[in-house]
Amino acid sequence: MSSTVDREKFQALMMGALDGELSAEQQRQFEQLLAGDKKLQSEFEKYKKLKEATSTMQFKSPPPEVWDAYWRQVYNRVERGIGWLIFSIGAIILLTYGGFKLVESVINDPGLAIIVKIGILLSVGGLAILFVSVAREKLFTRKHDPYREVQR
Amino acid sequence: METTDSFIVKGRTVDSRRIRSDAEAIQLCQQGNRQAYGFLVERYKERAYYSALGILGSHDAALDISQDAFVRAFRAIKRFEPGKKFFTWYYQILRNLCLNFIRDKKRHARSFSEIDEHEIKKLSDDSQDASVLAEQNELKQALWAAMEQLKPNEREVIVLKDFQDLSYKEIAEILDIPIGTVMSRLFNARQALKAKIERTYL
Numbered sequence: 001m002s003s004t005v006d007r008e009k010f011q012a013l014m015m016g017a018l019d020g021e022l023s024a025e026q027q028r029q030f031e032q033l034l035a036g037d038k039k040l041q042s043e044f045e046k047y048k049k050l051k052e053a054t055s056t057m058q059f060k061s062p063p064p065e066v067w068d069a070y071w072r073q074v075y076n077r078v079e080r081g082i083g084w085l086i087f088s089i090g091a092i093i094l095l096t097y098g099g100f101k102l103v104e105s106v107i108n109d110p111g112l113a114i115i116v117k118i119g120i121l122l123s124v125g126g127l128a129i130l131f132v133s134v135a136r137e138k139l140f141t142r143k144h145d146p147y148r149e150v151q152r
Numbered sequence: 153m154e155t156t157d158s159f160i161v162k163g164r165t166v167d168s169r170r171i172r173s174d175a176e177a178i179q180l181c182q183q184g185n186r187q188a189y190g191f192l193v194e195r196y197k198e199r200a201y202y203s204a205l206g207i208l209g210s211h212d213a214a215l216d217i218s219q220d221a222f223v224r225a226f227r228a229i230k231r232f233e234p235g236k237k238f239f240t241w242y243y244q245i246l247r248n249l250c251l252n253f254i255r256d257k258k259r260h261a262r263s264f265s266e267i268d269e270h271e272i273k274k275l276s277d278d279s280q281d282a283s284v285l286a287e288q289n290e291l292k293q294a295l296w297a298a299m300e301q302l303k304p305n306e307r308e309v310i311v312l313k314d315f316q317d318l319s320y321k322e323i324a325e326i327l328d329i330p331i332g333t334v335m336s337r338l339f340n341a342r343q344a345l346k347a348k349i350e351r352t353y354l
Contacts, residue, residue: 046346047346054310054345059202070193
């Protein structure tokens with residue numbers, strides 16, 4: 001076999017021949033390449049033996065209980081996911097309301113020193129910015145990241 | 153009362169076991185019927201589990217991730233495009249989860265060579281010719297060990313072709329790659345397997 005192109009063609013045709021995926025024309029081409037080349041014939045024989053061995057390999061079946069419980073487990077997870085979503089929405093509403101009330105009471109409290117008020121307001125404001133930033137990254141940026149499937 | 157097998161459509165109780173096609177089940181899921189999804193899960197659960205097992209090599213991880221992929225597929229089912237095959241679409245989700253699992257955890261809870269132990273034992277019990285079977289078992293154990301060392305995308309294509317007996321066209325669809333790439337990936341995987349067992353067994 002002379003060129004890399006021929007070599008690659010032979011490899012592709014050999015895979016097709018092993019898996020019974022060649023058309024009549026491709027089969028003819030493959031047999032033509034094989035004919036008279038002892039090295040290729042020997043290589044093909046080795047791959048045939050390998051294919052025979054891998055074709056008899058099987059994964060061990062899990063116990064039947066696994067299949068019986070499978071759908072119910074998926075269903076429970078779907079339901080739980082909906083529960084978490086509803087809970088999260090409720091928690092966000094409560095936290096927002098609580099934060100608003102906290103800021104309101106801090107501003108209206110005449111007993112608190114102005115520096116403490118500023119400190120509390122900045123902490124609450126910073127926390128809100130961090131929360132929105134993380135939420136935006138999780139919900140939007142990651143979803144639109146064109147490189148998220150790239151293996152790093 | 154609603155169960156995981158039944159649901160109500162326009163005042164009528166429908167049994168998910170009476171659904172006849174993927175398209176029908178998907179349409180009902182898109183209308184918000186969670187129970188109709190049972191038809192799809194029941195139909196594809198084994199294929200999903202074994203596909204994940206082929207990539208991950210761990211029973212627990214394969215079970216967990218194949219179920220997680222079904223959950224994510226359900227959440228995204230409104231975006232499912234009619235005319236596509238459900239399993240092809242589902243497999244993309246499953247595959248990403250499996251690859252992320254490998255990347256993030258860098259672990260295999262169980263060795264590939266242990267997965268086939270049941271089959272090996274069964275063969276030994278049924279056998280007439282002990283020496284031939286001992287040789288076959290040795291070869292299979294060597295192959296499992298070699299499989300473990302393959303890259304995930306090479307192992308995946310061997311599992312889809314030789315274990316699940318899918319055609320090149322089906323593999324190309326599932327992996328969203330051209331048939332030529334399926335063939336070259338198969339060649340690379342088989343070449344790697346051959347290199348590991350050639351001296352002793354071929």
